[in-house]
Every structure is written in structure tokens, then in C-alpha cells.
Amino acid sequence: MNNTSNKNIIDITFIGSGISTSFTLIALLESLQGHSSSAKPLKIALIERDPEFFTGLAYGPRSGSSALLITSLADFLPEGPVRDEFISWLNLNKKELLDELKHDGGDLSLNWIRTHRDEIEAGDWLDIYIPRRFFGKYIREKVEKVIRETEKQFPVELIYIQEEVIRVHEKGTGFELEFLSDSENLFSEKVVVSVGIPPVNTYWDPEDEARYAEQACLIRNPYSTGLSNNLDKIESYLAKRNDPSNVLIIGANASAMEMIYKLNDRPGIRYRLGKFKIVSPQGELPNSAQDDFTRMVKFIPENLLALRNNEKLTAWDIYKAANLDLDAAEHRDFGTAISETPISTAFPSLLGKLDDQELKSFACHYGNEIGKRQRRAGKHYTDIVDHLMAQNRINNIKGYFNGISPGDHHDGVIFEYRNDNGKLTKTHPEPVHLLISCAGAKTLENKPLTSLLEQLMADGLCKPNPSKRGFIVDNKMQAVPGLFISGPLLAGNVINGVPYWHLEHCGRIIALSKALGNELFEVIRVRK
Structure with missing residues (x-):
């Protein structure tokens, strides 16, 4: 084991730099802007295995430039400033983006461009299933811009490390990080684990x-x-x-x-x-793609809506009603494009009728079971x-x-x-x-996982929740004090009264990442 030197003492370390880290960092840095500090510079380390920071697997180079979102832009990003800013960015950069798509893609990518030429020209992006790489380029530029603006106003130092973390140990008032290579260990007061989903299942070597x-x-x-x-x-x-x-x-x-x-x-x-x-x-x-027909068809989830009259519910009540509504949709040959939004819209008011234990049950089990029928x-x-x-x-x-x-x-x-x-x-x-x-991710009980995940569990720093898809956290998203969890590994938790059964929707990622960024800002305020 390598020793840790004083020069490697960090205030906050992010392990992984996908979009969860990106939105967390944006929230943290924007909170710091305008706040003066007489303290030493805030040191933030970003550790990423891949050469490109801030995009992650789904929106980075490994997914190529022509892989598309599985939802329209309107469903991908919730209505609000992030969506508005992204659309403005698309309009400013569309020539460069389309040129890259032509170069990386083939015949179907050219057909995509032809199909959406008029909409793109008019800046009407909401109904388009855009290439994921577009969003990756946007978020990387956004984070880098926020970093530059913050550095002008607040003493902050960003340290980029292309490495793989294999162990995190509690040490003194913080944590010591060990790397796969022979790099010197790093000490960090606070650590954010944002490594995405567990490894996928493999069937051959x-x-x-x-x-x-x-x-x-x-x-x-x-x-x-x-x-x-x-x-x-x-x-x-x-x-x-x-x-x-x-x-x-x-x-x-x-x-x-x-x-x-x-x-x-x-x-x-x-x-x-x-x-x-x-x-x-x-x-x-x-088979859930929208077209002119699906946009015109109205589906009413009668069984879910009938539950609104109940004062109290169980997770099973919602699960059963959702399945009855999905059965009804399938009987009418209505796919996910028609049934998903009405069913999902019915959830919030019903989830408010669940007690704490039932919310956990929905987050850990029933939410995912419903999701399996809404692909x-x-x-x-x-x-x-x-x-x-x-x-x-x-x-x-x-x-x-x-x-x-x-x-x-x-x-x-x-x-x-x-x-x-x-x-x-x-x-x-x-x-x-x-x-x-194209198998899905392993659960946290299916080994082998990454060295880091296995070590965090073996040492008791992180404990899987009953979903086996995420770690148990408190309302500050801490597995233990000072060790924060971000991204998909938050699945199966109820955080500030809201159940999260998966973290694959960008709206959920943005909301939780902003909350985590605010939590980290409070840590900095105490530090001052």
C-alpha cells in the first residue's frame, strides 16, 4: 500500500464523472459563486477511468455519436431551465453536431437527418429522439463553463485524475483512496461514489x-x-x-x-x-415509439385513478392496479408510448398515501416490477x-x-x-x-463486481438495500457520514419522502444531483 502525502489531501472527491457528478458539481459550484472565502482554496478531485470527463458511458465516446435516446427530448428532460438551455445550445451547434453524425453514422443516421430536417431547421426538437452524444457534448461544455466562472469568484482548485479507485478506507476525519495503478494514495475529507450501475452480466470470457x-x-x-x-x-x-x-x-x-x-x-x-x-x-x-396515432390516443388508467378515493394504500395496491391498467392497455393493443405517461402521472398522488415502510417497499420492489412492463x-x-x-x-x-x-x-x-x-x-x-x-446489470449480491464495490460492502461502509440495486443512504445521500452515493446506486431508497426505484430518468438524476450539490455546499459553509 502506498503512503498518503499532504499534497494529496482533498476536500471533496468524486469517484466517477458521469452526468450525476456533472449536475452535482454544477449545483455545488453555482452555490459557491458570489461567496467570498478567506479560507484556503477548496480542492475538488474528479477521478474517472475513461479519458473524457463529465459525460459517462451513455453520453460519452464509448456510445458513439449516432446512438439515440430511448425517449423524445420532451420526455428526456423535464420542462425547465435545463431543457430550455439545451435546446438553445442545440440550435447554436446543430451544424457541427450533424456533421459528426454523418461521419460516425451510416444509412440509418442519414435517414434520421432527412426525417427531422424541417424540425431541426425550425428549432423544434421536443418530439425528436436525438443522438445521446448531443447531450454529452452539451453537459461537458456546461460543466467546464461553470468551472471557469466559479474560479473567477471563489478559490477552488479542480484536480483531474484518470484512474480506477479500488478501495476507500475510513481514515481519521476522512477517507483514504487506493488506485489500481501504483499511484500515490489520496486522502479526502468527503467522498462521492458516482460509478454508475454495477457491472453487466457476462456469459463468456x-x-x-x-x-x-x-x-x-x-x-x-x-x-x-x-x-x-x-x-x-x-x-x-x-x-x-x-x-x-x-x-x-x-x-x-x-x-x-x-x-x-x-x-x-x-x-x-x-x-x-x-x-x-x-x-x-x-x-x-x-415497442413503445410514438407516432401520430399514439399522440392522438387517450388512455385512462381507471384502476389507478380509482385508488385516489382511498385514504391509505399499500405498495401492493398500487402495483396490482397498475398491472390491471397495463393489462387493459395490452388488450387494446396500446403500447408503452400510449400507456406510460397516464400511468406514471397517476403515481405521485397515490405514493403520498403510503406510509414509510410501504414507500420503501415500492422503491425496492414494486416500482421496478411495474417498470419491467414499461420498456x-x-x-x-x-x-x-x-x-x-x-x-x-x-x-x-x-x-x-x-x-x-x-x-x-x-x-x-x-x-x-x-x-x-x-x-x-x-x-x-x-x-x-x-x-x-446485451444483458442488464448485476445486482449487488451477484459477484464478481468491481473491486471498489466489493470492498465498500465487505468493510461495511456501504450496505445494499433490499432492492439489491443500490446502497442504503440517509436523507443527505450518505452511506456513512462523509461518504455520499450518487447516480444509479441510489435506487431502492426513499429520500426526503420520495421513493426512487431507478435512476435512469434524467429528470430524477437532475433533481437528486442538485440536492446533493446543495448538501455539499453546506459542508463547505461549515468548513469556512
Whole structure:
């Protein structure tokens, strides 16, 4: 273990620098502006594994420049100053953004530009499913601007460290951080853990990829080395084959939809593909894109609305009513694009009728269970899926991926899956040549996790809440005094009376990050 020197004593350290950290930092720094300080400069360390700070995985380079939001801009950002400022920024920077999209994307990206040309020209962005990278560029510029403005008014020093933290220990009045490399340890009075979701589930390792390299191309995680890099790898592999290549995608979530879209965006990949096999517990892909029809249709969640007359409710009451309304929507062939907003809008008044224990139950269990039936995808993504379905090239398989083997084929591999109750194992008869895992994140009880997450739990600094998706925190978002949690690891908590069953909605991220920024500002005020 390396020693900690005085020069490495930090006031606040952020581990991870995605959009949760970005909005927290903005709130903190804007609060500092205009406040004089006779104290020593405030030292803030930002620790990030990737070269780019402030964007995270979803909005940074690893997701490429042409991956789209799963909601329209109007649903992505709540009405308010952030949305207004972002739209103004889009209008100022649209030429540069579209040029990059043309360069990074393929035929489908060009079609996106053609489809929305008039709306973009008019500055009418709200109904568009924009490339996520647009928002990443905006938030990075926003944070850097706020940093410059704060440095003119308040003695603050930002320290950028491209490293991976593997341990955080309590030491004296603060915490000591250890790095994966041989870098000197760092001491910080306060620490914010903002590392995103736990690692995703994986079904094969590098040895498997090497073993089957002549028969198939295996992608463990489309984003691990960058989406563009993995697409290059896929295109290179397919170019060596003469016959159409069948595709296996594990998972039927937004990432799966994105991979189907991106595989068909590149001509060098699209024309070499055969059939798509999608293995998932749901047995179907999301189909929630808005169009003119869905905007006109009104859906009334009668069962949820009927609960408004009850003085007290349980989490189960809301869950049961929501499922009845979702059943009714499905019976009328109404997808998430029609049912989600009316159902979500009905929640707030009903959640106010839950006691503390029932709120925790909703945050840890029932909220996520309802969410599993409200999966989102954009119209550009669903259009390509519909096109492939019409060609009879998508086979949705309800079950759980169980493994691969060479089978009797020298060309491609055979995969096995368990049926939806997990008991009967079946072998799919057709070989597949391209295998992509789009599995979701692990829970906090499924190891191995990252070294940091495992150590925080082993040492008792962080304890998983019953959802197993997040850590127990207090109303200040502290796991223990001085150690704050931010982002997706807040899932499964009730914070200041509000249940948070997931932190994937930008509106929730902005609200909680602003609250955390204000908490950290109070820490600074006490420091003065």
C-alpha cells in the first residue's frame, strides 16, 4: 500500500464523472459563486477511468455519436431551465453536431437527418429522439463553463485524475483512496461514489472469444471498448464470410434495440446479416415509439385513478392496479408510448398515501416490477425491428441463455437456453455467427463486481438495500457520514419522502444531483 502525502489531501472527491457528478458539481459550484472565502482554496478531485470527463458511458465516446435516446427530448428532460438551455445550445451547434453524425453514422443516421430536417431547421426538437452524444457534448461544455466562472469568484482548485479507485478506507476525519495503478494514495475529507450501475452480466470470457474465433464473433459488452470499436470488429469478421451470418442477441432491452439499429446502420454489416435470435425472459422487444396515432390516443388508467378515493394504500395496491391498467392497455393493443405517461402521472398522488415502510417497499420492489412492463424505445429503433419482423428475420425466444458449443457445425456455434421457468434446457437448431450480450446489470449480491464495490460492502461502509440495486443512504445521500452515493446506486431508497426505484430518468438524476450539490455546499459553509 502506498503512503498518503499532504499534497494529496482533498476536500471533496468524486469517484466517477458521469452526468450525476456533472449536475452535482454544477449545483455545488453555482452555490459557491458570489461567496467570498478567506479560507484556503477548496480542492475538488474528479477521478474517472475513461479519458473524457463529465459525460459517462451513455453520453460519452464509448456510445458513439449516432446512438439515440430511448425517449423524445420532451420526455428526456423535464420542462425547465435545463431543457430550455439545451435546446438553445442545440440550435447554436446543430451544424457541427450533424456533421459528426454523418461521419460516425451510416444509412440509418442519414435517414434520421432527412426525417427531422424541417424540425431541426425550425428549432423544434421536443418530439425528436436525438443522438445521446448531443447531450454529452452539451453537459461537458456546461460543466467546464461553470468551472471557469466559479474560479473567477471563489478559490477552488479542480484536480483531474484518470484512474480506477479500488478501495476507500475510513481514515481519521476522512477517507483514504487506493488506485489500481501504483499511484500515490489520496486522502479526502468527503467522498462521492458516482460509478454508475454495477457491472453487466457476462456469459463468456476472452478465452471463449479466442476459442470460437474461427466460428463466430463474440461481443461480451457492446460498450466496454466502445460501440464504434465493436462495430469495426463485427464488420471485419463478417467481411471474411461468404454466407449470411445469423445473429444472437442476449437480452431484449434498450441496448438490444440499439444494437439491432446500429448493425443495420452500417452497409458493411447490414447486407451480410441473416436472421436475428433474441433470447430474453420477456420473449419480446420493446415497442413503445410514438407516432401520430399514439399522440392522438387517450388512455385512462381507471384502476389507478380509482385508488385516489382511498385514504391509505399499500405498495401492493398500487402495483396490482397498475398491472390491471397495463393489462387493459395490452388488450387494446396500446403500447408503452400510449400507456406510460397516464400511468406514471397517476403515481405521485397515490405514493403520498403510503406510509414509510410501504414507500420503501415500492422503491425496492414494486416500482421496478411495474417498470419491467414499461420498456422504452425510439421510433427509429422500432422501425428497423418492424422491418425485420416483416421479413420474418427476427425470432424472439422466451427464456434464459445457457451457453454455446461448437455443435456439428464448423461454421458458427450452437446455443442453449432454458425455458422461461428456468428448468428445461433446449438447444436451438440453427447455428449463429455473431453473438452479442446485451444483458442488464448485476445486482449487488451477484459477484464478481468491481473491486471498489466489493470492498465498500465487505468493510461495511456501504450496505445494499433490499432492492439489491443500490446502497442504503440517509436523507443527505450518505452511506456513512462523509461518504455520499450518487447516480444509479441510489435506487431502492426513499429520500426526503420520495421513493426512487431507478435512476435512469434524467429528470430524477437532475433533481437528486442538485440536492446533493446543495448538501455539499453546506459542508463547505461549515468548513469556512
